[in-house]
Amino acid sequence: MAKRTEKSTANKKQRSFEQTLWDTADKLRGSVESSEYKHVVLSLIFLKFISDKFEERRKELIEEGHGGYVDMVDFYTMKNVFYLPEESRWEFISKNAKQDDIAVKIDTALHTVEKNNKSLRGALPDNYFSRLGLDVSKLAALIDSINNIDTVEDNETDVVGRVYEYFLGKFAATEGKGGGEFYTPKCVVKLIAEMIEPYHGKIYDPCCGKRYIPCLNRTPYMLQW
Secondary structure, X not given: OHHHHXXXXXXXXXXXXXXXXXXXXXXXXXXXXXXXXXXXXXXXXXXXXHHHHHHHHHHHHHHOOOHHHOOOOHHHHOOOOOOOOHHHOHHXXXXXXXXXXXXXXXXXXXXXXHHHOHHHOOOOOOOHHHHHOOOHHHHHHHHHHHHOOOOOOOOOOOHHHHHHHHHHHHHHHHHHHHHHHOOOOHHHHHHHHHHXXXXXXXXXXXXXXXXXXXXXXXXXXXXXX
8 A cells, every 4th residue: 555655656746747847848839839849858858867877977986986087988988878078967057047048058068969979979959959049038947847857866767758758648639639640648559459469579659658568478557668
């Protein structure tokens, strides 16, 4: 009973920060279409996530007595962590959130991360925030909301995936019938999985929230989403 209560509280908290992000992003309406919210938010959450991982690894090196190596790239890549120059760190973005050129600073951060990490070549938007022409105060409010999210607190929680799924669902709801083209509700995916009864392998649905669904057994509700 206690575990169920704790899980319910956790889910409520999770939904709360997702809803807060949507409400904050919704204030961008007028300069950004709702279909663009997820790109704006996920780009910022990506920067927050890799920065949190960077700071976590940096702290680990110092605690291990390797403070002299905190600026050596290899000591981060060996743990699958991106090394971030100062202008790409979330602390820098957050500190400059209310500056008139914050959009340029975000684009520079994304460009620098991509430039310094070959695995990300072509994966991040180019001058995206500068081209959008977002209101500085509204963008700053969004940065402040994301600043309150600890993306590495729970290693089992896919924060980026949860936000993406939530935003897809909200976008689909605002689009009405046409929204189904971009988003398949999780309950529908589970129903389909139950009907086809997969015994092994993976089910792939690019619009179901999490992209790969391991078929651990024939009970759909035991699948990991």
